[in-house]
Amino acid sequence: MITAHIMPLTILLPLVGAYIILLFGSRHKILARNVALATAGVTFAMVCFITYLVSAHGTFVYHLGGWAPPLGIELMADNITAFLLVTFASVAFIVLLFASDVLPGEINPKVITRYYALYLVLLGSLLGIVLSNDFFNIYVFLEISSIAAAALVAVNGDKLAMEASVKYLIMSTLGSGTVLMGIAGLYMVTGYLNLDFIASNLSAAYAGYPLTVLMTLAMLVVGIAVKAALFPLHVWLPDAHGAAPTSSSAILSGLVVKVYIAVLLKLLYRVFPLDFIAALPLQASLLVMATLGIFVGSILAIRQKDIKKMLAYSTVAQIGYVFLGIGLFSEKAMIGAVLHVFNHAVMKSMLFLSAGLLIKYSGRREIADLAGLGRTYPLPMIAFSVGALSMVGIPSFSGFISKWYLGLGALEANQLLFLVVLLVSSLLNAFYYLPIVIAGFFKKGTVEVEKQVIPVGAQISLIFLIAATFFFGLFSNIPVSYIAPTIQGLFGMFGGV
């Protein structure tokens, strides 16, 4: 029974967990924490099971309530979807493990219960977006996730976070509105919301309403770009990610911006035929925006004095990498983009978590004040260094692998320029990440910091993330061999580009 219904259960479980927490959690704080951890853990296990099923039996489809697609809701998991699912569930679990120990000192104790509930709602909606195979469902989960994410930014209720959160909410509403218009357009011309049905009816619809179909694609892409913070539309990201509590920043930067990329992948590779996309300036505009994003994000990150804002701007740059990989429309670049979704999720959550610990114990947020902390708090600083080196793209760290595929993809698409972009931006990454590492370990501190014990959960989660960065840097063929066949299939289907 569980095997058959595993996909809706995976989405439902965190939502039910959130409900339980809200019901009983306000009385029993420990219960809230344990329920949240258990729910996230079980969700992770179920996601792993889905991954196993997909690798064993191929693509996995589920019809909700037994209603067949044009009427009913369809959930679908293929290899890429399963890979993204594992990314989301694992990182969310590890960040929650961190949060369960560190949050009580960081945010208002009254709202912790609410925080866990929101966190689980967010997790459920992320998994829902990835699994859904029809646009309406995707839209619903999209809205849930943006509201939950905005709430996670504002949860502490201080002025700065409130303002940032409102800004985030307004921007993402702008994006959702655009996406909704796009979905409505598609429904209007094809009469379906299911991705596969839209795909099969699209050419007929295009013959009838060419303008509407084009506008639809454009609206979907632009809406997603706003929510995923592609360069000129990124303005909300640094504020929101900089002002949020540590674990929120980690999950926002690591996962939430990525889920829209998952939608974009579905859109570009499952709905719209490749020759259709080639007729539009889509590739060019994605590439230009991604390149600008990489450079502007990096340069702005260099200018930042606040470590969390620096990390947030770095996310803007890294999102540029993912869009670059998607925009190159070549097999290797695509593998690089999907891998980078995972690798960046691990690296960035590790960076945010370790930075959060350093901020918590030193009481300072300025980069200059973090000098010498590596001696008092070696583990967070080592985690930060590993993340930094991985970001720069040093081989044997996971960041190198995605860069490697992106670079090969750029060559494969015969775009030598983007190889240069990759390499130069790696140097820029070095310019803003390495000084922190150097100062942390080798400079004398400006502030006296008392040594406190880091909670066990936080330590475990950091060690897990460090290990993952090394493991997927050294044994990269494990994820690559999982996603490569599907991507090759995608490109094979369209005759390759």
Next chain:
Amino acid sequence: MPDAISRIPLVLVLLPLVGAFGVVGAARFGDRWRSRMANAITFATLIVALWQFYLVQQGTVLVYVLEGFVEFGLRWRVDFVGAIFSVVVAAVWFLATVFAREYMAHEHSQTRFFGFWTFTLGATLGVFVAGDLFSLFLFFEAMTFAAYVLVIHEEDRESLRAGNIYLYMSVAGGLALLAVIFLLQFVVGATGFQPALHLIIEQGINPWLVVIVLIGGFGVKAGMIPLHIWLPKAHPVAPAPASAVLSAIMIKTGAYGFLRMLFVVLSVPDGDPLFAFQQNFGYMFIWIGAITMFVGAIMGILNDSMKKVLAYSSISQMGYILFALGSGVMLGSRGAFGFAGAWMHMINHAFFKSFLFLLAGAVFLHTGELDLDKLGGLRKQMPFAMGFFLIAAASITGIPGFNGYVSKILIHEAILEAYHLLEWPSLLWLERIFVVTGGLTAAYISKIWIKAFFGKARNDWSHVKDLSTSHIRVFGTYTAIVVTIGVFAQRMVDRLVIPAASLMPFEQGDLAHVGHVPFWGSHELMSPIISYAIAVAVLLLLWKFGKHIVVPRWLSVEYLVYKQLYNGSLGIIRFLIHLRENWIPKNMLTGRRIWRRVDDAAQETKAQIRRWKPPKWEPPRWEPARWGSAIKPITKDDLLRKIEATRAREKERVQLWRTKEGEITKWIQRARRDWQEKEARFEDRIYDVVDGIPRKPQRPEEELSLDERLRRTLEGITRRKFNPYWTTKNLGFDTWIVAMVIALILFVFLLAR
């Protein structure tokens, strides 16, 4: 030669890499165990390297592949070249480790030093036994980062600065190398050391691009001018054992990379249409080498710190190697001499340069000085050091019977061979540069020797002791190595150079020719005499005029190249910021006007200060004598009056200054007060720009419901005028921008249809 699958190269690399953790672990049981552990691991590495060399000498090539590791497998492939150099690396490292125990005894964080020290050994060995460019790159980067910790060991301002320059240049170099790897992987499908020039051209990639990027990649490590600027900064600040291995071994990784890439990957057979290209870049390399060695030697002469001179000397000696490589590449299959010279010099320089650096370290250990102007007269206190220094000096300057001589003769032969085969007149000029540089080398080494050990003692050296027994053993070993290579020159060439050269695409006849260099011919024996004659002349000139020679700042490479690049890029960024700040339409900034006004006031004050000039001071005038009046002689009173008048005018001038100054100060104060008033008005909204923490102690927050707080926030955002201290900047403006961009993109899409 048959390939044999063997785990020895893997063990050779992993032993120090894993052993580094062992060293750190052993430190728990005390310093003594830590140094024993470090010694044991480096010694075991040396043994493995020797064993590997023994196996390779039998005629096999050791190969090992870790499939699926880091994307597409790590490959080890040890042929004769790699095997010899692993032995050299392990030997120098072992000697330096033994030396380091006493040298580092009084330093801080020794455990960190020895841990990274051992780790760096593993990474460096990895570079030399790597089977393809990708594996080489992996170890190359590991070496860069591990060696960084050795460079900044002192953790003072100077070493951190030097470390930064080293690190960023190395990372940039690593990325250039990565670009080469990308191209090779794309073009060939693998990054092994195999000819790829034709494939590169077939793919439509300009080969010059590859060469330039390659120079960027390996040139930084090799200390090639103008990419050398990290070297004279980083090597002197590191502790002596570290600077010894940095200078002797680490910069060789660059030369080794060039050697593999130029002689194998980018080389073509003689008659090939692309041979002209190969000849051109070989010629370019000769010039780069010549410039590097000449400038390095000049800078060596002009510097006065012992380690700095040695660091510049390293640059100069790397110039020799590049020079030889260039002349080898240029001649294609006839270039055996160039290869032999470069190869032999790589080995020899590893020994004598670490010898010299360790000696400098020993002098520093006992005297606490590296500055040649403060040393002097040490011959009585440190006779052993003096003697060993003499041997090392004889080696680097190419005295027959010491190892430097062997490779210098080979390099000289190489350039002469190039001249004889091609008869380009410029090659003869290059040969002259080579000879002159040999003289300059002798000059700077003699300068160190004379200034440190002879002359008047400029400090009280009575407490100074000579080398300890363990150091004497280390230097004795060095002496033995240096002299053995020098004395058995012919046999060394037969055993070490010919088998290595036969791996490269050289003609058999030419190879045999290398085996018959008359090392003891009268013409060859003349060369050190010429060198020392030049050295004496240079030293005499230096003695006479040396105090007045200061290299102007604008001549340094930093100023000529890097500063301009930096300014240029900074200028672009400033321009972009300027655009951003001035392009925002005025009416969107309603609230900013107040701040504009304050800003304008401050600007005006500044402008006034800038505009105001002190009244012009005029020199006191003498009244001309009139016709008819008797010319009065100037009396003392006259003079006094004049002086009084001048003084009064001066006083007046100063007074004027003061009043004006007061006015300006008042102005500034007023502006500041205005500013503060305005700030106070926004008081409750002021956040420290970065902290997000209110500057004043926050009032206790009233207990408000979530709805109430949200309502207030929204109200604040909508009603509030712009305030620069508000961290969430321009909500309205940003929303506008995003909406406009969305509209623009949609519009573009529509148009594109």
